[in-house]
Amino acid sequence: MTRVEELFSPQAILNYVKNREQTPMLGDILFPETKIEGLDFKMIKGANNLPVSASIHGFDTETEIGSRDGISYSVEELALIKRKIKMDEKLIIQLNFPRSTQEETQAINQIYNDVDNMVNSVKTRIEAMRMEVITTGKLNINENGVKTSIDYGTPKVQQSTTDWTSTDAKILEDIYNWTDKVVQNVGCTPTRAVTSKSVLNLLLTNMAIRKAVFGINADKLLTKDMLNQLLSSMDLPEIATYDSQYRTQGNDGKYVVKRYFEDGKFVLLPEGKLGDTIYGLTAEEIELRGKSDTKIESFGNIVAEIYSTKDPVARWTKAVATCLPSFPYADQIYIAKVK
Template sequence: MPTIFDLVTSKEIATYYSEVNSNRIPYLGETLFPARKQQGLDLSWIKGAGGLPVSLMPSAFDAKATLRDRIGFSKVETEMPFFREGMSIGEKERQELLKVLSSANASYYQPLIDRIYDDRATLVSGAQVVPERMRMQLLSTGTISIVANRQNYVYDYKFNPNHKETLLTDDRWSQPDSTPVQDIQRWLDLIEDETGTRPTSAIMTRKTFNYLLGNASIRLDLNPIGGSNIIMTDSMLRQYLQAKLGVNVAVYNKQYKDETGASRLFFPDDVVTFIPEGNLGNTWYGTTPEEADLMNGGTDAQVSIVETGVAITTVKEPHPVNVQTIVSEIVLPSFENMDNIFIATVN
């Protein structure tokens, strides 16, 4: 007869997660910052503008704090962000398991096991949210900020201030007389003049995209005879921007739930980021303590790695009889191609 320790293991949870998420659509940031792995995670490996190491802004001594912040880390240790969260099987689930495990027929206990696996898989899904929030902070601000518990960690990637602009009130894209095409042309020219690389794509939310859909100058350019009467569609605007400016638009409205349960956009409204072709950097995963110290055996803990660097650890607890599941990661993106992007706040 199988026991709870036989069925709820890191390997089984990792296999379940991989099967369930085999057709998962990747986050936008995953395609722009591919995942890579290295032993440990020294800041000297994490590159910002000009290939220089990223610096951590000064903070309090003994920088180890339990956090409830907008990035979602449960802990920050030394200079690198370390994320860890766990779950235990509740007493009710354990009693249900005891009842069904007495049967040799897996069809009786497998639905309950799958439900337990599904709960644990949400921890891994949550771990995937963390680097996407980081990548989108970089793309919309040029920095990563973790603020909570009287601690303020800012990863300074030395973003070029000349590659960032906030439009004046009269020029904001929500204003009827705004000229977004001329704005975009100016920003693209600036990047090309300074770097020799011209951005080819823009990232914005649906709200920001709608400013362009309703813009009077764009509508008039598309229909000089009666611009105000034109029925503008997403497809028409995308084709127009590609033909006029050579820019492909990614409308990124994907959301997540923060620590309070509120829905949040990964990429903020009223910001547009222009990026060149190719990778912008890498998403670097380090070696978590669980992977470094527990994976070789010799303990009651079992460790499996998914999604390049997310560690799933299961630990046997003899009293009360239980299995604790812990998901952890050390992760930070690099941004080697940062000099070739432009960030605009348009409203």
């Protein structure tokens, strides 16, 4: 057995991935993670939570039969997400024949850094899916030969385009009307909003909002905290911004910088979680479960492993998951595109 196999056994890598500390992303909060034993799951669309009244009956009469009007289901297959990186020959030599303890430690740290990067790559793609779902109400996948589209059921009447570039734009009126639209349609009151910094700046420079906060002293500097205090006093959703970015890499090796949350979107959200991040089984996990030296309870949502290929001879660090966000509360949001 080589040093690589000794130091990075399947069990050691599984334990590392499951126990490593990581900062939650916005999608982790809005779509908590859960795992199923399979690849397909039954997804609820348009789950209207308004209660339905029972009817008064006469004695000795049959009970009224209920229905699930307004709720539809679709069986979706989880998306396979994976990425790998090759160990260079120099690193393999350092691990098997280290010239010093320091050199060995550096080589080991490099491998675990590769594990982190591959796992983060999978998490990045999942976060991009969750934010696409929030900002569009849909998920469109067209990469590596996979082409699919899911419409989560956000009503068209709860989507619009508006122009807030004018300093006298009626922004507060728009937010009030959008909130009221959701209340009227599904009986749910949005309590928070997510947007980009560019849209937030439009609110902070809007004259009507500044006058609502400062009165005649509208030339004062308005902050997000002050804005949210005003919105809270008006029973309107408070605002948070999300401007984090990530990169994709094309077949030519070039990188493209993208945003998780689309710039210019202003999305009203209900209280609580929006759905779940559904993880399932992978072929890699099935293979590892069959080995006597791995424990099933060690498997997390993302599986990482180090393996070798014979032709050409190489060693790889790979992370893989099957995943898809569910979004049963898609009918309780409002999506606005701000110009």
